[in-house]
Amino acid sequence: MSILSCENLSKHYGTVAALDGVNLNIEPGRIVGLLGPNGSGKTTLIKLANGLLTPTEGRILIGGMEPGVETKKLVSYLPERTYLANWMNVKQILSYFEDFYADFDRERAAAMLSHLGIPETQRIRQMSKGTREKVQLILVMSRRAKLYLLDEPIGGVDPAARDYILNTIIGNYDPQAAVVISTHLIADVEPLLDEVVFIQNGHILRHTPVDEIREQMGKSVDALFREEFRCF
Amino acid sequence: MFLKLVKHELHETARMLLPVFGGLLLFAAMARAMIWVMEQNDHVVLAFMGTLFISLFVFACIACVILTAILMMVRFTKSVHGDEGYLTHTLPVGVHSILLSRLLITVLSLAAALGVTYLAIRLCTWNVEAMEDFNMIFTSGFEYLGLDSGFLWRVVASVFVSLVTTVLLIFAAISIGHSFNRGKVGFSILFYFAMNTIASVISTLLALVFSSSFLDSETAELSTFSQQSFLLSLCINLIFCGVYYFLTWIMTKKRLNLS
Numbered sequence: 001m002s003i004l005s006c007e008n009l010s011k012h013y014g015t016v017a018a019l020d021g022v023n024l025n026i027e028p029g030r031i032v033g034l035l036g037p038n039g040s041g042k043t044t045l046i047k048l049a050n051g052l053l054t055p056t057e058g059r060i061l062i063g064g065m066e067p068g069v070e071t072k073k074l075v076s077y078l079p080e081r082t083y084l085a086n087w088m089n090v091k092q093i094l095s096y097f098e099d100f101y102a103d104f105d106r107e108r109a110a111a112m113l114s115h116l117g118i119p120e121t122q123r124i125r126q127m128s129k130g131t132r133e134k135v136q137l138i139l140v141m142s143r144r145a146k147l148y149l150l151d152e153p154i155g156g157v158d159p160a161a162r163d164y165i166l167n168t169i170i171g172n173y174d175p176q177a178a179v180v181i182s183t184h185l186i187a188d189v190e191p192l193l194d195e196v197v198f199i200q201n202g203h204i205l206r207h208t209p210v211d212e213i214r215e216q217m218g219k220s221v222d223a224l225f226r227e228e229f230r231c232f
Numbered sequence: 233m234f235l236k237l238v239k240h241e242l243h244e245t246a247r248m249l250l251p252v253f254g255g256l257l258l259f260a261a262m263a264r265a266m267i268w269v270m271e272q273n274d275h276v277v278l279a280f281m282g283t284l285f286i287s288l289f290v291f292a293c294i295a296c297v298i299l300t301a302i303l304m305m306v307r308f309t310k311s312v313h314g315d316e317g318y319l320t321h322t323l324p325v326g327v328h329s330i331l332l333s334r335l336l337i338t339v340l341s342l343a344a345a346l347g348v349t350y351l352a353i354r355l356c357t358w359n360v361e362a363m364e365d366f367n368m369i370f371t372s373g374f375e376y377l378g379l380d381s382g383f384l385w386r387v388v389a390s391v392f393v394s395l396v397t398t399v400l401l402i403f404a405a406i407s408i409g410h411s412f413n414r415g416k417v418g419f420s421i422l423f424y425f426a427m428n429t430i431a432s433v434i435s436t437l438l439a440l441v442f443s444s445s446f447l448d449s450e451t452a453e454l455s456t457f458s459q460q461s462f463l464l465s466l467c468i469n470l471i472f473c474g475v476y477y478f479l480t481w482i483m484t485k486k487r488l489n490l491s
Contacts, residue, residue: 047490050321050322051321051322052318052321052322052488052490053488054485054486068326069324069325069326070324072322072323072324072325073324075322077318077322079318081315081318081491082315083315083316083317083318083319084316084319085244085316087244087247096240099236099239099240100233100236100323100324100325101323101324
């Protein structure tokens, strides 16, 4: 059974269609790149999967269920914004996650934080933007979730931090789980991906295994993306 | 999960409000000391400073309740409709649990602010002769009007239900206001005043209908009027509570608009 399934999914903001009749299935054990230019509908799709938005038409299923309390136990979500309260310190945040998520592995999180030299007494407000994003990613990847939804995980950080983030993703996800990474920094994430979904103006243009792009088309994902989304 | 939400909300609220409450009680103790100094000395400068200090204390009492209300509204906005909402709404808890935990802690915080303000006033006026006379006049007046302890409980219940209604009205206004893409705070304030005005008009109309029908009846008595008007006000507030809660829930569930 697909861990993420969209059936004729549409989301309209007034008269603007952010997603229009999307059909998509993501299988467990796959790392999928959700790729598209700004405003293509990537974040809307991820928000719908998290139950932060309600579909206008169609439906979205997580492990066969519509988004709700039960699906939130399966999904580990990294939004593009920092959602941690500034006054909290790392220890309080770890306790918060441990309290609410049964699949949160505190020891794993503590080990990653220690590796980065982030003390548990440090408050969020004392951290740089990059450090906050790393802490947030560590929290998200320390869950034993069935589906990881990562919205622009490397969008606002320097290249060295990008490497750390990508290594954290690849080193910590459960091979039985699926990972969806939304980004437009394709060259950086390309080595991780099993499949890519190209999305534009709320439509899925392509859902293809990365091997097929490389072997049959003889191109990199980055090159194909630039070709298909070329601005004239 | 609801209790976990309450625990974390209580922790966050205590962090914000305990310094405010502690500061007010400290202010009250200082005001009482100033009154004592004024009682012991008859100097005009001390009298002026004492009066100024006590005026500031009265202002601080009012500010404590208002500040608590503002902090709780900001807390609701940030944690439910702001960036923190990304975490709040992806926790494995239902929308009802999120809203009810916020409602419970907000009402408790406002009740605590009123309680602390009362304590501060008692502390400031402790052993002050003029206040003892005032208490006596108040108690005598209560007895003279023939008001029993049941009346007092009805007043407490009315205040509590009104508090819940007001909090839910503000929650609903914030939730509707934040469904807009721009001017979220402005729309929240606009909807607060609009809904408050509609509620006031409806309440006034119902009160007029009730009063006229009561006065027309042949067996009109003050105690019956007091009891029935209390019940009417309670019913109206409970209906408004239901409406405001539904609006907050539906806007949060179906029209959540995180940035």
